[in-house]
Structures are given as C-alpha cells and as structure tokens.
Amino acid sequence: MSSHLTPLHEAVARLDSLWSDAGETEDFTRAQLVEANDALGAMRRLIDALHVEIAAGIARESRPELGPESLAKQQGFRGAAQLIATTSGTSAGDATRLVKVGEATAPRRDLLGERLPAKYPAIQKAIAAGGLHTTAAALIIALLDRARLTSDISRIDEAERLLVDKAGSLSLDDVRKLIARAEAWLDPDGVAPRDAEARARRSLTMFERDGALHLNAVFDIESAAPIRAAITGWVSSAFGARKDAVDPDAPDADHRSVAMLQADALSSICAHTLGCDNRAPALAGATVVVRVNLEDLMAGTGSGTVDGADRPISIAAVRRMAASGGVIPCVLDSAGEILDWGREKRLFTKAQRMALAERDGGCAMCGLPPEMTKAHHIAWWQRDAGPTDLSNGVLLCESCHHRIHDNGWEIRIDGAGAASRVWFIPPPYVDPARTPRLGGLARYTLAA
Structure with missing residues (x-):
C-alpha cells in the first residue's frame, strides 16, 4: 500500500467496519451515524487532495507552450480544466478550482531545475492531511493572491498560517466571513475603495407582476445597516409575541415564515413612516452598532465593523454612520461604564x-x-x-x-x-x- 494513500485507506476501513457491524444504515446508532459522517467527510477531503495533485500534473502537462504536445489537446480538449470537468463529471468551475489549488500547492522548480517548496506550503500541508477542504483552500488562495499586490511577503505568510489554522474547523460559510475580515487585515487601505465600489452598485427596482409588487435591492453595508437592524428587530418582536401566545395552535395563531415576517416588517415600518405619530413600531430594541479601534479612529486609517455584516467598512463610513441617528459608535480601548456588577444586579445592563x-x-x-x-x-x-x-x-x-x-x-x-x-x-x-x-x-x- 502506498503511504501516500494510507489516510484514505484508513477512512475507508472505518466505514467498512461500521457497515460490517451495523449491516444497514437504518440500523446505525447515533454514535455510528456521527462516526460515519466524520469518515465520509475525511474521505471527501482526502480524495479532493489527491485530485488537486493530479489536476496540477494535468495542468503542467497541458501548458500552452507545449502546443500540439499538450496533454489536454491530445485528449481532444481545449485545456486542463475542460479535460478534468468532462472526464470526472464536475463543473467547469470546480475543475478550474482544482487546477488553481493544485498549481498553488504543487512543488515548484527554479530556472536551474532545482526543486522549490510550494507557493503556499501551509495550505498544501493542511490539504494533504485532510484538514482543509479544497473549496476553502481556493478561497484562501484567491485572497492571498490578491493581497500580494499590496502586502509584503512576511504578512502574506503570516496570513496563510493563521487562515489555515482557523479555516480547518469552520464551515464554508464561516470561512467566507473569515476571508472578508482577513482582507481588511491584509489591506486596510483597500477598504475605502471597496466601500465606494459597493456604494456605486446600490440599487432598488420595483415592478408589478401577477398582482404583486416585486422588489430587487442591492445595498452597500453602510446603507444596509439600519435596514437590516430595523427589519430584524421587528421580526424578533414578532417571534417574541408568538412565543408568549396563550394557544399557539389556535386558528388565528401566527404561523408566518421568516420571509413573510420580513416582508411584513418592511411594510409596517414604511406605513409607520408615512403616518408617523411619534409611536415607533416594535423593533425589539434594534440599534446599529459600529465598532472601531480608537487608534484607527484618531488616525483616520484602518476599518470598522457593523453588527450583522461580514465585510468591514472604511473609517470614513464609520464616521458618517456615527453621526447618524439610531447608530451607536462603540470605540474600543476607551473609558466606559462599569461592566462588572457582581451580585448587585441580576440583569445585564x-x-x-x-x-x-x-x-x-x-x-x-x-x-x-x-x-x-x-x-x-x-x-x-x-x-x-x-x-x-x-x-x-x-x-x-x-x-x-x-x-x-x-x-x-x-x-x-x-x-x-x-x-x-x-x-x-x-x-x-x-x-x-x-x-x-x-x-x-x-x-x-x-x-x-
């Protein structure tokens, strides 16, 4: 048995043992279901790791300078990604991802033919060990490649290590949140231009069709913060009322979905605005909290964050929002209220x-x-x-x-x-x- 395939064989052996013990999946205990899911996850990551290596080899043998000797062209395909997508039944996007990850984690050679380490050795090691899915690796590699234009190599190396360490225990959705914050950490000067680009793309279109009004909206984080806070607060109030209902199974009980509640929230808030009588709709204490480091605020550099938003915003946006009503600026490392009350108070302030x-x-x-x-x-x-x-x-x-x-x-x-x-x-x-x-x-x- 090749040592290269040992982890994969071990994962297969775990699954074989489980099915041998239980027979049918429906007879699995809860512990066996969890163990089988873990083994399948490990197998998937390990198979993708092997596929990444093969994709890098196919790309190497299909590079454009080989002309008619290109492996992909000899097989009847335009390039490596098309060959991989067609023969493995994946999408062109998935095949391209495998190639990019493979090229970024494969060993390299200098002009004299001497072997060099991979471009991103920490990612390569994590993938080979089955600790990092290739999709998460692709997101990290794309970020680090972008950051090479603005950050020095030591910063890139540190970011690679920290991202790999965190991403291995996160879902893909959480990895995307991590990437958004890491981009601001790597390129703080790039936050303001990205804010401006997002603001330039904001739009709201309305049209009526089939007896209903359709809204299509895109907002930058700064503009979206009060919208998100107001709608989420309204929905939270509705859920609170539903929880306190005497008979949740009564014919008139509230069974609206979250999507319905959000639509009703927008309608209610707009109706309140049109006929405002100084009674605000119930919003469960909704506020917009913008956080910023005191040093960044004083220097006018860096970035801040908004509750509920994954991507950081520029200092200019922080200052604009802090001057708006209904927004709480939270400046860190500055003097504030007493935050520990011991046994003097039961409820948190x-x-x-x-x-x-x-x-x-x-x-x-x-x-x-x-x-x-x-x-x-x-x-x-x-x-x-x-x-x-x-x-x-x-x-x-x-x-x-x-x-x-x-x-x-x-x-x-x-x-x-x-x-x-x-x-x-x-x-x-x-x-x-x-x-x-x-x-x-x-x-x-x-x-x-």
Missing part, C-alpha cells in the same frame, strides 16, 4: 450587552445577530450564585441556549476584556476528549 456583543458578535454559538439574542449567566444567578459580570455572561439565541442546557454542553471564558474568548465544551458522548470549540467573533478574527 445595556453597556454590558454591548460589551458582550463586541466579544460574541451575536449568538456566540451559531452567529445570529445581537438583536436576536439574550445575555445569559454561565453560572446561573440563582442556582450557582453566579455574578452579573462579563466573565460570567454570554450572548445566546433561544435555540442555542436550550441546546446547551438540554444536552450537557459547557461554556468557558478565557482571558479578560478585549482579549477574552468564549469556548464551548461538548459533552463526553459528543467528543470523549471534550475538545473546546471556539465561539464568538474570535472565530473570524485573524490574530495569532
């Missing part, structure tokens, strides 16, 4: 919630925005005599709060202040080693 939102970014477990969360005591107020302090608080949505308490998860806060981190510790039946899982905004922050 608004200032404490803002500090928790700065650390957690919303639900610390699933990432829902802050207005859809509540501040919870980790050590319970009454049962455990837990204090109302930041080190004992965490933002959780209703679903994650119940999931944690009902299924034996634990929460740990490490550090203090801006350096604190939230960790979720699974119960033994989920992970016998009880390996902590990072939560909150730290998942998407590029820091050593």
Whole structure:
C-alpha cells in the first residue's frame, strides 16, 4: 500500500467496519451515524487532495507552450480544466478550482531545475492531511493572491498560517466571513475603495407582476445597516409575541415564515413612516452598532465593523454612520461604564450587552445577530450564585441556549476584556476528549 494513500485507506476501513457491524444504515446508532459522517467527510477531503495533485500534473502537462504536445489537446480538449470537468463529471468551475489549488500547492522548480517548496506550503500541508477542504483552500488562495499586490511577503505568510489554522474547523460559510475580515487585515487601505465600489452598485427596482409588487435591492453595508437592524428587530418582536401566545395552535395563531415576517416588517415600518405619530413600531430594541479601534479612529486609517455584516467598512463610513441617528459608535480601548456588577444586579445592563456583543458578535454559538439574542449567566444567578459580570455572561439565541442546557454542553471564558474568548465544551458522548470549540467573533478574527 502506498503511504501516500494510507489516510484514505484508513477512512475507508472505518466505514467498512461500521457497515460490517451495523449491516444497514437504518440500523446505525447515533454514535455510528456521527462516526460515519466524520469518515465520509475525511474521505471527501482526502480524495479532493489527491485530485488537486493530479489536476496540477494535468495542468503542467497541458501548458500552452507545449502546443500540439499538450496533454489536454491530445485528449481532444481545449485545456486542463475542460479535460478534468468532462472526464470526472464536475463543473467547469470546480475543475478550474482544482487546477488553481493544485498549481498553488504543487512543488515548484527554479530556472536551474532545482526543486522549490510550494507557493503556499501551509495550505498544501493542511490539504494533504485532510484538514482543509479544497473549496476553502481556493478561497484562501484567491485572497492571498490578491493581497500580494499590496502586502509584503512576511504578512502574506503570516496570513496563510493563521487562515489555515482557523479555516480547518469552520464551515464554508464561516470561512467566507473569515476571508472578508482577513482582507481588511491584509489591506486596510483597500477598504475605502471597496466601500465606494459597493456604494456605486446600490440599487432598488420595483415592478408589478401577477398582482404583486416585486422588489430587487442591492445595498452597500453602510446603507444596509439600519435596514437590516430595523427589519430584524421587528421580526424578533414578532417571534417574541408568538412565543408568549396563550394557544399557539389556535386558528388565528401566527404561523408566518421568516420571509413573510420580513416582508411584513418592511411594510409596517414604511406605513409607520408615512403616518408617523411619534409611536415607533416594535423593533425589539434594534440599534446599529459600529465598532472601531480608537487608534484607527484618531488616525483616520484602518476599518470598522457593523453588527450583522461580514465585510468591514472604511473609517470614513464609520464616521458618517456615527453621526447618524439610531447608530451607536462603540470605540474600543476607551473609558466606559462599569461592566462588572457582581451580585448587585441580576440583569445585564445595556453597556454590558454591548460589551458582550463586541466579544460574541451575536449568538456566540451559531452567529445570529445581537438583536436576536439574550445575555445569559454561565453560572446561573440563582442556582450557582453566579455574578452579573462579563466573565460570567454570554450572548445566546433561544435555540442555542436550550441546546446547551438540554444536552450537557459547557461554556468557558478565557482571558479578560478585549482579549477574552468564549469556548464551548461538548459533552463526553459528543467528543470523549471534550475538545473546546471556539465561539464568538474570535472565530473570524485573524490574530495569532
């Protein structure tokens, strides 16, 4: 057996053992289902890793300078990506991704033919070990390639290491959030031009068809922040009312979907604006929070972030938003209110919630925005005599709060202040080693 294929054979052996023990999938225990899913995930990553190497080889043998001797042309295809897409049944986009990742992680040679390391060795190592999916690798490589135009090589190398370390434990959607923040970290001067481009693309079109009004909208982050906050706050209020309903199964009970609620939110807010009588619609305390480092604010450099938005915004946009009504500027590392109350108060204050939102970014477990969360005591107020302090608080949505308490998860806060981190510790039946899982905004922050 080739050592190159050993990890793949081990993953196949795990699956073979599971099916040998259980027979049919429907007879799998919950533990076996989880183990099978893990093994299949490992197999997929390892197969893609092998495919990446083969794609790099096909691309190398199909380079344009070979002319009629190109492997792809000899096989009847325009190029390497078309050959791979057609013969493996993937899309042209997937094949192109395999080629790009393969070329970025394959060993290179200098002009004298001496062997050189891969362009991105940390990514290559993570892919080969099955710890990083090639789609996530492609996103990281695309970012690092862009950053080469504006950042020095040491910064690129550090970003590669940090991104690989974080991305291996994230879903693809979360990797995209990480990439958005990493781009601002790598190229802070590029945030303002990207803001301007996004603002220039903003649009809202309306047309009537089949008895309904259709809206198509695209907003930049700055313009979208109050829209998102108002609609999300309205929907949160509606969900709260639904939860408090006496009989949720009554004929007139509220069974609207989230999409319906969002449409009704927009209609209600606009109707309120047209006939404003100084009574604001219920928005569950919706506000727009813009965060910025004090040094960046003073120097006019760097970037800031907006609750609920993945991509950072420029300092100019931060200043404009901070001057608007309904927007709370949160300047970090400056003097503020007392944030720890011990046993003097049971409920977390608004200032404490803002500090928790700065650390957690919303639900610390699933990432829902802050207005859809509540501040919870980790050590319970009454049962455990837990204090109302930041080190004992965490933002959780209703679903994650119940999931944690009902299924034996634990929460740990490490550090203090801006350096604190939230960790979720699974119960033994989920992970016998009880390996902590990072939560909150730290998942998407590029820091050593």
